[in-house]
Amino acid sequence: MVRKIGILTSGGDAPGMNAAIRSVTRVALRNGIEVVGIHNGYKGLVDVDFEPFTKQSVSEILARGGTVLGSARLPEFREESIQDQCVKNLNDNGIDALVVIGGDGSYRGGLALTKKGINCIGLPGPIDNDIPGTDFIIGFDTALNTCVECVDKLRDTSSSHHRCSIVEVMGNHCGDLALYTAISCGAELVITPETGYDEVEILEQLKYLAEAVQKNHAIVIVSEKMVDVQMLAKKVSQNTGFSGRATVLGHIQRGGSPSPKDRMLASRMGEKAVDLLMEGIGGQCVGIIDNEITSIPIDEALERPRGSRKKLYRLFERLV
Numbered sequence: 001m002v003r004k005i006g007i008l009t010s011g012g013d014a015p016g017m018n019a020a021i022r023s024v025t026r027v028a029l030r031n032g033i034e035v036v037g038i039h040n041g042y043k044g045l046v047d048v049d050f051e052p053f054t055k056q057s058v059s060e061i062l063a064r065g066g067t068v069l070g071s072a073r074l075p076e077f078r079e080e081s082i083q084d085q086c087v088k089n090l091n092d093n094g095i096d097a098l099v100v101i102g103g104d105g106s107y108r109g110g111l112a113l114t115k116k117g118i119n120c121i122g123l124p125g126p127i128d129n130d131i132p133g134t135d136f137i138i139g140f141d142t143a144l145n146t147c148v149e150c151v152d153k154l155r156d157t158s159s160s161h162h163r164c165s166i167v168e169v170m171g172n173h174c175g176d177l178a179l180y181t182a183i184s185c186g187a188e189l190v191i192t193p194e195t196g197y198d199e200v201e202i203l204e205q206l207k208y209l210a211e212a213v214q215k216n217h218a219i220v221i222v223s224e225k226m227v228d229v230q231m232l233a234k235k236v237s238q239n240t241g242f243s244g245r246a247t248v249l250g251h252i253q254r255g256g257s258p259s260p261k262d263r264m265l266a267s268r269m270g271e272k273a274v275d276l277l278m279e280g281i282g283g284q285c286v287g288i289i290d291n292e293i294t295s296i297p298i299d300e301a302l303e304r305p306r307g308s309r310k311k312l313y314r315l316f317e318r319l320v
Contacts, residue, residue, distance in 0.1 A: 002119070002277050004034040006050070006095040009067040010041035010102035010109065013254055014125045014139025016262035017067040017101050022058040023270025024099050029055055031278060036095055040072040041102070042109055045086040050093060063257045065142075071102075077109050087116045097277040099270075101125045101138070104302055111283055111298040119282025121273040122298055123266075127254060130174035133301030134287025134294075138269065140177070141261040143170070143253045147181040150249055151219060155185070158217040164206055164242035166233050170253050171223035177253075178223040179309060183316050187219040190316060191226050194309060199232070203239045210241030218242060268293050 005028050009017050025035045035053040038044040051057070061068050076082050090098070090113075097119045100110040103126040110120030124131040127143035147169050158165045169177045175192025182190035188209060191197055202220075209215045222229055229246040236244030258266070269286045272293045276284060284295045296304075 002033055002097045002280070004036060004093075004095045004097075005274070005277060006036045006038050006090065006098045007053075007069065008038040008041050008044060008098070008100055009069045009071050009125065010100060010106035011071060011073065012103070012126055013066045013071050014127045014137075015065040015142035015254070015256055015258035016138040016266040017125055018058075018061040018064050019258060019263045019266035020101050020123055020138060020270045021067070021069060022062055023267040024274055025053050025058045026055060027271050027274040031274070033274070033278075034094075036093065037069050040070045041106075042074040042077045042086065043072040044069075045089055046074065046082060048089050048093070062263060065254075065256050065258060067101075077112075083112050083116060087113065087118055090118055097121075097282065099123065099273045099277070104131060107131075107285055107298045107302060110285075114283035114298075119277055119280070121276050121282065121295075122285035123269050123273055124285065124287065126172065127177070128170055128172040128174045129176040130172050130306070131285075131301070132304040132306050133285055133296050135289055135307065136265065138262055138266045139254075139258070141265075142256060142259045143177060144180050144184070145259055146253050146256055147177060147249060148184045150247075150252070151181060151185040151187070151221070154247060155217065155219060158219065158245070162216050162241075162243060164218040164220060164233075164236050164240065164244050166220045166222060166229045166236065166244060166246045168222045168224055168229045168246070168248045170249070171225070173225065174306070175223045176309065178221045179312055179316065182219075182221040183312065183319065185219060185221070186319070187221045188215075188320060189218070189220040190222075191220065192223040193226065194313065197226050199227075199235070202232075203235060206236055206242060207240040
């Protein structure tokens with residue numbers, strides 16, 4: 001029977017992580033399980049940066065962005081000697097289970113600890129929505145709302161100055177944030193790993209919109225790591241009738257109070273994590289599929305391909 005659960009957040013922060021921390025803490029305490037917050041991710045496991053959590057410890061954090069536990073990357077965690085030290089630190093402090101909130105690297109860390117006798121449950125945290133085994137990830141909806149708000153404001157000035165706004169959003173090799181933003185904002189073009197990047201075709205389409213259709217502005221949403229948006233903006237100015245302007249939204253997408261949807265998702269996932277640990281289950285990650293909270297083995301999730309977005313790309317094409 002699980003007696004004490006540790007919680008940590010690892011990798012990039014995301015709005016809704018605090019809601020998940022709160023949910024795990026309160027559900028566990030209500031079931032008579034002690035809770036320990038571990039600061040700064042896996043680094044906190046090495047440094048024994050532990051804090052006993054009470055119900056009051058997680059008061060007033062539901063609406064806060066970021067993570068009250070802090071986050072840090074620890075590449076050295078791949079080393080078995082570091083993993084063994086973490087297991088010892090957990091055992092020495094009576095922590096027999098762990099909830100890890102983060103991305104695929106965080107999941108791998110949780111799987112490694114599970115194999116060494118510490119049951120771990122992973123909750124998906126990156127805003128990029130790039131973790132298999134779930135339709136949506138904690139923080140994605142809030143990041144999408146931020147992107148949409150920013151692009152809507154850029155549209156106002158673009159239409160006033162006959163501009164083409166090229167907006168780079170996050171994604172980490174996943175085009176979901178760009179695709180959902182493009183549909184939600186009525187963008188003219190979207191560039192993602194799924195669409196690929198054909199510069200000639202893009203410039204021709206924008207030239208057609210400017211000269212033949214005589215649109216007074218255009219919006220292009222680009223997933224990060226696809227192209228240098230500053231350079232693309234210059235080429236748009238040189239080869240189309242638009243004045244190209246590039247905007248990189250950057251880490252502003254990570255910030256802000258989580259949306260109600262993310263607060264609900266994080267709360268439901270946190271509850272599921274505790275339920276799994278109470279059943280003696282470890283090495284699994286929690287997801288949401290067709291609005292149902294589910295869980296699958298971490299190794300299976302990491303090998304599973306992401307769900308197809310073909311229908312959404314088709315929708316985008318039909319809306320342009």
